[in-house]
Amino acid sequence: MRLALIQLAVTASKETNLANARKKVLEAASKGASIVVLPECFNSPYGTSFFPKYAEPLENGPSSAALSQMAKDGGVFLIGGSFPETGPNSKFYNTCTIWGPNGDRLGVHRKVHLFDIDIPGKQTFKESSVLSAGSEITMFDTPVGKVGVGICYDIRFPEMAMIAARKGCIAMIYPGAFNMTTGPLHWELLQRARAIDNQMYVAACSPARDTTASYVAWGHSSVVDPMGVVVAKLDEKEDIAYAELDIEFLQTSRENIPVNNQRRFDVYSNVAQ
Numbered sequence: 001m002r003l004a005l006i007q008l009a010v011t012a013s014k015e016t017n018l019a020n021a022r023k024k025v026l027e028a029a030s031k032g033a034s035i036v037v038l039p040e041c042f043n044s045p046y047g048t049s050f051f052p053k054y055a056e057p058l059e060n061g062p063s064s065a066a067l068s069q070m071a072k073d074g075g076v077f078l079i080g081g082s083f084p085e086t087g088p089n090s091k092f093y094n095t096c097t098i099w100g101p102n103g104d105r106l107g108v109h110r111k112v113h114l115f116d117i118d119i120p121g122k123q124t125f126k127e128s129s130v131l132s133a134g135s136e137i138t139m140f141d142t143p144v145g146k147v148g149v150g151i152c153y154d155i156r157f158p159e160m161a162m163i164a165a166r167k168g169c170i171a172m173i174y175p176g177a178f179n180m181t182t183g184p185l186h187w188e189l190l191q192r193a194r195a196i197d198n199q200m201y202v203a204a205c206s207p208a209r210d211t212t213a214s215y216v217a218w219g220h221s222s223v224v225d226p227m228g229v230v231v232a233k234l235d236e237k238e239d240i241a242y243a244e245l246d247i248e249f250l251q252t253s254r255e256n257i258p259v260n261n262q263r264r265f266d267v268y269s270n271v272a273q
Ligand SMILES: O=C(O)CCC(=O)C(=O)O
Pocket: 040, 114, 115, 151, 152, 153, 154, 156, 176, 177, 178, 179, 182, 183, 186
């Protein structure tokens, strides 16, 4: 099954972003992709001041309607990046919607771990000043197996990917937007770590870099295989990355290094202790 990551050039115009996303999703579909991924905040600039302005409901909003139609017209599974959602009780969430080839919505992931960090003089961000956190681990079915979905900062929490893998996921996919400080340090390393921890495919899909934006994304959308090898990687510009999800290779990797059967839950039965 062919995976495509669309490293979209995101602008301040929601309409332009939706039209560009549609063009690229159909391009990826025409090149044989069956699972297509858009980046975090694919239809708005990334920043707490933008979230309330761009937020829309899940039902009957322009982004959900456009994503459903793109998935249907391309005949693909579409992991629709994320957009700021006006959710229950008028709270805002950073939300990923997942669509099937017939345009049906298959799942919704509200970012579980909000991006609150402070590296003085380099990168400070406080998503929780505007957003609320989701509280579910999200997976959906494809013909080659279950796929788990997290958003950006969620990748730093190995428990989430591990639970998804133990529930049968063959891949974890993260729409994300690391920055010029944590991108070079951790973006690839975290993907490789989650891939090796769980012997699964891991992919992260960023917006293209815009050096005029208030938050400058690192780019470098990439796919890592179950042995921890980077099998596709973009630079910082708008482009599409492609990789095959090879389930035989995943199974062989798991047989060759059988950590799954060697776990000692008798020693670490409760990691929350
Ligand atoms: O974890 C990081 O370094 C970046 C996370 C991030 O940008 C996000 O969650 O949107």
